[in-house]
Amino acid sequence: MDATIEVRDLRKRFGSTVAVDGLSFTVGPGQVTGFVGPNGAGKSTTMRMILGLDRPDAGTALVGGRPYRTLRAPLCRLGAMLDASAVHPARRARDHLLWLAHANGIPRRRVDEVIALSGLEGAARRPAGGYSLGMRQRLGIAAALLGDPPALMFDEPVNGLDPEGIAWIRALLRSLAAEGRAVLVSSHLMSELEGGADHLVVIGRGRVIADTSVEELLSAASGGRVALRTGHRQEAMTVLAHAGATVAADGPDSVTVSGLPAERVVALLTGAGVAFSGVAEHRASLEEAYMELTKDAVEFQAVTGGPGR
Numbered sequence: 001m002d003a004t005i006e007v008r009d010l011r012k013r014f015g016s017t018v019a020v021d022g023l024s025f026t027v028g029p030g031q032v033t034g035f036v037g038p039n040g041a042g043k044s045t046t047m048r049m050i051l052g053l054d055r056p057d058a059g060t061a062l063v064g065g066r067p068y069r070t071l072r073a074p075l076c077r078l079g080a081m082l083d084a085s086a087v088h089p090a091r092r093a094r095d096h097l098l099w100l101a102h103a104n105g106i107p108r109r110r111v112d113e114v115i116a117l118s119g120l121e122g123a124a125r126r127p128a129g130g131y132s133l134g135m136r137q138r139l140g141i142a143a144a145l146l147g148d149p150p151a152l153m154f155d156e157p158v159n160g161l162d163p164e165g166i167a168w169i170r171a172l173l174r175s176l177a178a179e180g181r182a183v184l185v186s187s188h189l190m191s192e193l194e195g196g197a198d199h200l201v202v203i204g205r206g207r208v209i210a211d212t213s214v215e216e217l218l219s220a221a222s223g224g225r226v227a228l229r230t231g232h233r234q235e236a237m238t239v240l241a242h243a244g245a246t247v248a249a250d251g252p253d254s255v256t257v258s259g260l261p262a263e264r265v266v267a268l269l270t271g272a273g274v275a276f277s278g279v280a281e282h283r284a285s286l287e288e289a290y291m292e293l294t295k296d297a298v299e300f301q302a303v304t305g306g307p308g309r
Ligand SMILES: Nc1ncnc2c1ncn2[C@@H]1O[C@H](COP(=O)(O)OP(=O)(O)OP(=O)(O)O)[C@@H](O)[C@H]1O
Pocket: 014, 017, 018, 019, 037, 038, 039, 040, 041, 042, 043, 044, 045, 046, 187, 188, 307, 308, 309
């Protein structure tokens, strides 16, 4: 079964608000794709259009090559959790899942499987109204997994969860991707995706800002800089500048070097007899890389007073 979600030139406007402004990206199988952008960037609207809940003004969203609304067994093609609170409070988790399974021609035994997969065994016979946020998220995830779909989509699944809940969801998403599924997960906080996503689609103001692997983004943001610690700052700076590096003192015994790889810095200093106590590639955090990418989108929102929801 084709495990891709493909968005092509998708556009959506609400009155004078342009929510999605020509988005194109593909969510491929076997990896977790993080869908990241500041509040109001258009993530939920895009996901709603993928599910056929909002009609695009232009463009297409395809699941396994077809619009979601035309799929014959949609839960078996794309599982989604957009709003974890969308369950009747009086309904027990198990009954909710049984009803969903029945309506979609999914065998009853799958209900107990997804209850186990999502760690809901202890709570499945209690009304959903009494659930904690973490349990509601688990129920939403159980429903998304019900049809054993090759593609999955989660809107802010870790929002408001405690560290244990976040770690659990992260591990689950990774294992779903490792099974070959396409997994799209949104967040407005890059830190929530650290260690959880392989690929990133970063959006701002309804447009793609970056569509990149996490590795590429981090090495671009790290900018080939080397952090040097030495008690002989001046001599070190002279030697390295002579070799063509750009050097900047950022402390009494620390220097940031750009334009030379770490091995070359070591070789030059050793050759010139300049002692040093540390040389390390500067490694940007995902959060740093993201802040840099989305700076303009955030500034725009601050000026216009935010998304206004
Ligand atoms: N039904 C709607 N009616 C009017 N405006 C809407 C509607 N849905 C979304 N918008 C607007 O569209 C823009 C994009 O919203 P969307 O919810 O898709 O962003 P988001 O990236 O999911 O944000 P968040 O991280 O806050 O969930 C926002 O300006 C929002 O106010």
